[in-house]
Amino acid sequence: MNTIILEAIQDFYPDDVSHCYGCGKLNDKGYQLKSYAVGEDTLARFTPSKHHTAIPGFVYGGLLASLIDCHGTGTAAIAAYKNEGRDFASDPPLRFVTASMKIDYLKPTPLGPELLINGKVKEIKGRKVVSEITISADGVVTVRGEVVAVQMPESMTK
Amino acid sequence: MNTIILEAIQDFYPDDVSHCYGCGKLNDKGYQLKSYAVGEDTLARFTPSKHHTAIPGFVYGGLLASLIDCHGTGTAAIAAYKNEGRDFASDPPLRFVTASMKIDYLKPTPLGPELLINGKVKEIKGRKVVSEITISADGVVTVRGEVVAVQMPESMTK
Numbered sequence: 001m002n003t004i005i006l007e008a009i010q011d012f013y014p015d016d017v018s019h020c021y022g023c024g025k026l027n028d029k030g031y032q033l034k035s036y037a038v039g040e041d042t043l044a045r046f047t048p049s050k051h052h053t054a055i056p057g058f059v060y061g062g063l064l065a066s067l068i069d070c071h072g073t074g075t076a077a078i079a080a081y082k083n084e085g086r087d088f089a090s091d092p093p094l095r096f097v098t099a100s101m102k103i104d105y106l107k108p109t110p111l112g113p114e115l116l117i118n119g120k121v122k123e124i125k126g127r128k129v130v131s132e133i134t135i136s137a138d139g140v141v142t143v144r145g146e147v148v149a150v151q152m153p154e155s156m157t158k
Numbered sequence: 159m160n161t162i163i164l165e166a167i168q169d170f171y172p173d174d175v176s177h178c179y180g181c182g183k184l185n186d187k188g189y190q191l192k193s194y195a196v197g198e199d200t201l202a203r204f205t206p207s208k209h210h211t212a213i214p215g216f217v218y219g220g221l222l223a224s225l226i227d228c229h230g231t232g233t234a235a236i237a238a239y240k241n242e243g244r245d246f247a248s249d250p251p252l253r254f255v256t257a258s259m260k261i262d263y264l265k266p267t268p269l270g271p272e273l274l275i276n277g278k279v280k281e282i283k284g285r286k287v288v289s290e291i292t293i294s295a296d297g298v299v300t301v302r303g304e305v306v307a308v309q310m311p312e313s314m315t316k
Contacts, residue, residue: 019211021218029209051187053177054255055310060179061256062224069220097212098219102260152213 008034009074012088017095022070033067035074035119042075042119048111059109064143067117068133069098072147075119076129080151083124096129096149109135109142127151166192167232170246175253180228191225193232200233200277206269217267222301225275226291227256230305233277234287238309241282254287254307267293267300285309
């Protein structure tokens, strides 16, 4: 049997920056989103809980924004390592924060099915990475976001 | 002693659309954000919990996006009632959903102080309301958002 093992970028974030509510592996109250490199693109998956509702039957837009936010910074980190020809475990660590994002709620996102969060890098320029993130449910894209992520300033980790 | 009593728009949402994770009065696991009309503008307040962290010491961007999202729809509803010269308790209820939003994280938002979320209506056109929402901590604006909200289609509540 042939298998491919993918490693999530968040599992390589240093412990002192691994408490993010959206994707920190050390935040046991958070979403613990994991972003994987899949070919040229990136992928994450998330199944909302029943209480993540907007109006009954649909996913809360703030959660969808959170998924786009975290997968956008994860996608940026993946792209930055690849761009430097480095593996995720190499030093120094590259960690990104969101500078801005634009989100279009194309249609209501049904609450129930697992959501797929896909990322495509649009631009890498210096410390900035721009990516397009889409969320789909049952094969239908319901949300599209653009995330401008920047490499975390040293001042935020001191 | 003179006092002013403000009523939150979310307390007037019908029960069947009051389960939003961000601002539904009936979602006991959610944030239960409340949006008030204050003069021409709107105001909400929120104190993040310790686990709502991005990196240590700062508020998670996905939560900030959630606050902007919900206060944007609350601001839209307040504006729509005012625009029609109606009070919040009058029928039919006016309930909005977010069509799109743009968020600029101007600087890191410190985790600890109460956040003030201010709303200003920029445009009302038919079923659409555009508002500018800012978040401030300790008197400093850290996040600025623009929310395009549309009156909820009937199809979402059936």
